[in-house]
Amino acid sequence: MPAANPTGEFIFFIKRQNNIKYSVQFGFFEAEEDEEADIPIAVIRHNGRTPNFEVDVIDRRLHEPPFYIGEGTCIAMGESCPVADTEIARKDSKSVLAGKRQRTLPNPRIFQQVRGLNIFSVCVRRNFISLSYRSDGLPRIAFVDKVSAKESIESNRPLDFTEVKPITSNRMDAVGDSKIYSIVSSGNLSYDSPNMRYSIFSYTSPTEIREVNPLTGVDNFIGGYAGFEDYDSSLYAEQRIWLPSRDGEKISVSLIWKKELTQNIYRERPLHSAFTSLPQNRPMYITGYGAYGVSTDPDFSMERLSLLDRGILYAVVHVRGGGN
16 A cells, blocks of 8 residues: 555555565665666565565566566576476466566576575665575675666676675684584565675684675674673684485585594594594584474574584584475
8 A cells, every 4th residue: 555545455565475575675776877766666575476475576666566476587596496397387377487577597596606595585685686595505695786677687797796795803713714503584574775784703713794785895893792792712623514415405514512632532544434523522513403394593692602612513503394
């Protein structure tokens, strides 16, 4: 319902369909100097063609709602699944997936080298569009400025998303050297916000809150570390290994330990080649959860430090079922 007509009636932006999840972010491609007016857009995240979701941009000037799943231009797509088989296109004759109105940019997947790409959410702001997603079993975020996004769509080119990566600092050395960190978007409640705020943390580094300007690339520290001012992350280590399951599929395992405990405690012949750089003959605490798409992602825990300081090797098994 338009805010200018608060006594009007609500209408579906996209009508309900069985087994379809979608979310909508409204915004504009703001007018440049040689243009007369802003272009109203809707950015849709949906699972119409892949269970790992895709993101489409719809020009709302085309017609009045309702729109359809798959209408517009696909700018990012999660990893496909063989069983999906575009169920909508075959079951719903009104879906534009079965027609020709869907326009897909070449190679709309972001970061082609990653595995298990799953798009969590999309955020539209005045200056940028950002995506939260999972790749290689870990949460990540990326952004593209709106001017570049508009030009790419008009020219039918893939969008040039920039992945947000750790800024190595004195307190974040462990994250800077590690690939097993979590990075999640936060804040950004105002459409006019020029910056994208995010949090980054790992098993051995406490939460750091930062802001990046998608237009300039400037990344600034905002806050964090309350109560951990004297904490030294360099005393601890973390590593991710991949172990085969019974059916041969690789399962990721995160291992965390105190560095000084790796001295003079190796087996002559480790049980597995992945353990050659890890402490041997130590007590191990193994945990993990993965069901209903809920993952056990890297996080910082003061309680875990107590175990590490006692010489325990901490292992988190990222089992299937958690979205990894």
